[in-house]
Amino acid sequence: MPTLAETYTEARLAELNARLEGQSPQDILSWAFAAFGERVTLACSFGGVSGMALLDMSVKLNPAVRVFYLDTDVLFPETYELEKRTAERYGIQPIAFRPLITLHEQAQKHGDALWSSDPDACCAIRKVEPNKRALEGMDAWISGLRRDQSETRSTVRPLDWDKKFGLVKVSPLASWADKDVWRYIMANDVPYNPLHDRGYPSIGCTHCTRAVKEGEDPRAGRWAGTDKDECGLHTEP
Numbered sequence: 001m002p003t004l005a006e007t008y009t010e011a012r013l014a015e016l017n018a019r020l021e022g023q024s025p026q027d028i029l030s031w032a033f034a035a036f037g038e039r040v041t042l043a044c045s046f047g048g049v050s051g052m053a054l055l056d057m058s059v060k061l062n063p064a065v066r067v068f069y070l071d072t073d074v075l076f077p078e079t080y081e082l083e084k085r086t087a088e089r090y091g092i093q094p095i096a097f098r099p100l101i102t103l104h105e106q107a108q109k110h111g112d113a114l115w116s117s118d119p120d121a122c123c124a125i126r127k128v129e130p131n132k133r134a135l136e137g138m139d140a141w142i143s144g145l146r147r148d149q150s151e152t153r154s155t156v157r158p159l160d161w162d163k164k165f166g167l168v169k170v171s172p173l174a175s176w177a178d179k180d181v182w183r184y185i186m187a188n189d190v191p192y193n194p195l196h197d198r199g200y201p202s203i204g205c206t207h208c209t210r211a212v213k214e215g216e217d218p219r220a221g222r223w224a225g226t227d228k229d230e231c232g233l234h235t236e237p
């Protein structure tokens, strides 16, 4: 007997995408809440405006929405502060998923500064594995992926089959541009990470994020100096 998620074959996804493409993010979210009920969850990193816009829209449509984030133990103080501020403002309790090993245990096992020596291995421990646990028992998850964010994200559709985690991935902002998200944030007075105002368009862990200079690619501050541009949550297995 297939799970609900497994009934979303490529043919069905293609048909649904033809219908959902061009609809508003709120319409796509409403569709997802109706289709998956309690078995859809929203990922919000508190480090990007897309996630904050989606959180605002989601809570307004479905106050009981399950929100989670990955606490790698090395997020910026501003990110932890935003999570607390958001929880108070919306009356929600975002669920933190943390790595199975502490930073100390990681250093003992893999050496100091694994984020420098092998960032893929570090992301696998501190992001990908916790994300897998966050999605257990779910049929779908909602992410803030947008086609305009990078070359690797240029084919994102409102609905995709997530091969890595084995469920449907909903991307309501797939067709939005950065300016659309900011317009929504300002118009709705949505809280956002103050580091955005200090030259950080994309915010992850402290060790792997720097401010970008005028004219640089918005994601140039992530894993700067390496060829890595994704943490592994949104790449093929």
Ligand code: SF4
Residues within 6 Å of the ligand: 072, 074, 114, 115, 118, 119, 120, 122, 123, 124, 126, 127, 204, 205, 206, 207, 208, 231
């Ligand atoms: S972003 Fe950096 S510190 Fe964070 S999990 Fe990945 S490699 Fe480790």
